[in-house]
Amino acid sequence: MLQKTSQSKVKRSANRASYKKADLYPIIDDLKMAHICFSQDDSPMSIPMLCWRVDDAIYIHGSRGSRLVKQLTNGSKSCVSFAELNSWVMAKSAFHHSANYRSAVLFGAFETVDDDEAQVRVYRHFVEQLEPGRWDHIRPPNEKEIKATTLLKMVIDEGAVKVRRGGPIDDEDDFSMAVWVGELPWVKTQGEKIIHQPSSESR
Numbered sequence: 001m002l003q004k005t006s007q008s009k010v011k012r013s014a015n016r017a018s019y020k021k022a023d024l025y026p027i028i029d030d031l032k033m034a035h036i037c038f039s040q041d042d043s044p045m046s047i048p049m050l051c052w053r054v055d056d057a058i059y060i061h062g063s064r065g066s067r068l069v070k071q072l073t074n075g076s077k078s079c080v081s082f083a084e085l086n087s088w089v090m091a092k093s094a095f096h097h098s099a100n101y102r103s104a105v106l107f108g109a110f111e112t113v114d115d116d117e118a119q120v121r122v123y124r125h126f127v128e129q130l131e132p133g134r135w136d137h138i139r140p141p142n143e144k145e146i147k148a149t150t151l152l153k154m155v156i157d158e159g160a161v162k163v164r165r166g167g168p169i170d171d172e173d174d175f176s177m178a179v180w181v182g183e184l185p186w187v188k189t190q191g192e193k194i195i196h197q198p199s200s201e202s203r
Contacts, residue, residue, distance in 0.1 A: 058154050
């Protein structure tokens with residue numbers, strides 16, 4: 001279970017909340033993109049970054065010595081959020097239009113993974129999550145690449161999941177209106193591979 005505190009407890013529509021890691025992990029594993037939120041020079045910051053899970057921790061990476069890495073490893077806590085839109089919910093009144101979604105928010109502090117072998121294992125997990133078996137056919141990170149990159153880890157401890165499913169919740173006075181209600185699904189599927197020629201141009 002996720003630790004639930006006054007900071008992470010869901011108050012609005014609390015019936016949609018969960019603190020089970022079994023509900024959290026599929027969201028992280030499916031999305032692999034998070035917003036990393038922190039305070040820098042007394043100003044709020046939110047940076048979208050690739051983020052993946054290995055066991056009970058999430059990982060992100062950045063350029064060694066960058067301001068972002070320094071900020072996330074100064075001992076202060078960060079907030080990491082995930083969100084996925086699944087459908088628009090169409091109601092009989094404008095006020096009750098909504099959306100079905102999966103979301104999660106985590107709180108914790110990042111730490112640096114300094115061991116080179118541990119870094120390679122975590123990077124392997126990421127690549128294998130994208131395409132199982134791929135790691136054995138590509139070049140692993142070399143020493144120069146490892147030294148140029150900082151891998152950051154946050155143990156999954158405190159946070160909450162919030163999910164909305166189902167149709168609209170309309171007022172009884174509006175039931176007789178001649179307008180359809182229901183969902184407009186937002187369908188996302190992985191497409192066919194698009195093959196590109198190797199390039200050394202700037203990424």
